[in-house]
Amino acid sequence: MKNLATISAVAVALAISANSATAADYEAQVQQLVVSGVVEKWVGYSFLSGIDNGDNDTFDPDHESYFTSGQSGRLSLPLGDMLSLQMDADNEITVNAFRDDTDDDFSHAFGFGLHLSARDPSRGLFGVFGAFGQGKGDDNEGRHNFWAVGGEAQFYTDNVTFYLQGGYLDSEGVDVDPDDGPKDGLHDAFFVRGVARWFMTPDSRLQGEVAYANGKQDDADGSEIGRPFDMDVIQWGARYDTVISGLPLVGDSAVFIGYRGTHFDTGCCGPDDSARGTEHTIMAGFSYHFGGQSLLEFDRVGATLDLPTFGRWVAAGEQLD
Incomplete structure (x- = not known):
């Protein structure tokens, strides 16, 4: 016994x-970095408010509301215990891309990004990124290529992630009239963006963000005043993600709803000469991710870096011109 x-x-x-x-x-x-990725698809509706031409009468869109949609993909590859490389691709296209009458209307934007970062999943992340792509905001000569570089950092608490980015953005027109100059899009700009993500549960998240960019629009050759205009972009947004369990055929599904507001303002010689307007976008979509058993775990070890809507910002310069 x-x-x-x-x-x-x-x-x-x-x-x-x-x-x-x-x-x-x-x-x-x-707590280790893993090979991870996410694919997202959304549909939405955009409308404009606060349209003001000032004295120049330059911003007169043919359509003040339109349907839009987007998709994105991100892949993160560990390069060691703390170092990782992430690749991004995103696209947004509106119904204006298929219309004939699109003066001063946003058409489409796409971009590609690359992030190199060092991350401690229990504390935070810091790194650098680069991006390039295109935005189109008019029916002719509205395409502008952009490129951007910057730095980024994240800070983790138990159920909150704080995310900060900043850097430089430039652009140039594609197939433009030489007499008009190649710089109608937002260019020679600095930007900053802040994001907060609150995880109410491991699989539900509320996100809020705000961004600001300041640069030039037009150039000395195309401007009425012999020098570039100043241009400001202020963007804000909110998004809610959750996982719906046990759906027929598809099983557990990650879905989200969101809102994005963007104010564009091109200044000339005073408040009365500024063209300005605000775009509001409401969206709903779904996502699929691998690498991480929950949204919270994926946030700390996975492909959760993203980029500002550079292509949309650049396209607005042509619209306001």
Whole structure:
């Protein structure tokens, strides 16, 4: 009987030890960077408000509301215990891209990005990024290529992520009339963006963000005043993500709803000479991600870096001109 009790005690101790080791191994595993990715698709509706031409009568869109849609994909690859490389691609296209009458209307934007960062999943991240792409905001000569570089950092608490970006953005027109100059899009600009993500549960998230960009629009050759105009972009937004469990055929599904507001303002010689307007976009979509057992875990170890809507900002310069 003594031997049986001794053997039982040893077995229980070994089981507890094994379970503890398994838990410790799991904790160590989820705190490591992993190969991860996400694909998102959304549809939405945009409308304009606060349109003001000033004295120049330059911003007169043919359509003040339109349907829009977008998709994006991100892939993160670990390069070591703390270093990772992430690649981005995104696209937004509106119904204006298929219309004939699109003076001063936003048509489409797309972009590609690359992030190199060092991350401690329990504390935060810092890194650098670069991006390039295109935005179109008029029916003719409205396409502008852009490129951007900057730095970024994240800070983690138990259920909140703080995300900060900043850098430089430039652009140039594609196939433009040489007499008009190649710089109608937002260019020679600096920008800053802040994001906060609050995880109410591991699989539900509320996100808010605000961004600001200041640069030039037009150039000395195309401007009425012999120098570039100043241009400001102020953007704000909110988004709610959750996972709906047990849907027929598709199973667990990550879905989201969101809002994006963007104010564009091109200044000339005073408040009365500024062209300005605000675009509001309401969207709903779904996402699929791998690498991370929940939205919260994916946020700390996965492909959760993203980029400002550079293509949309650049396109607005042509609209306001």
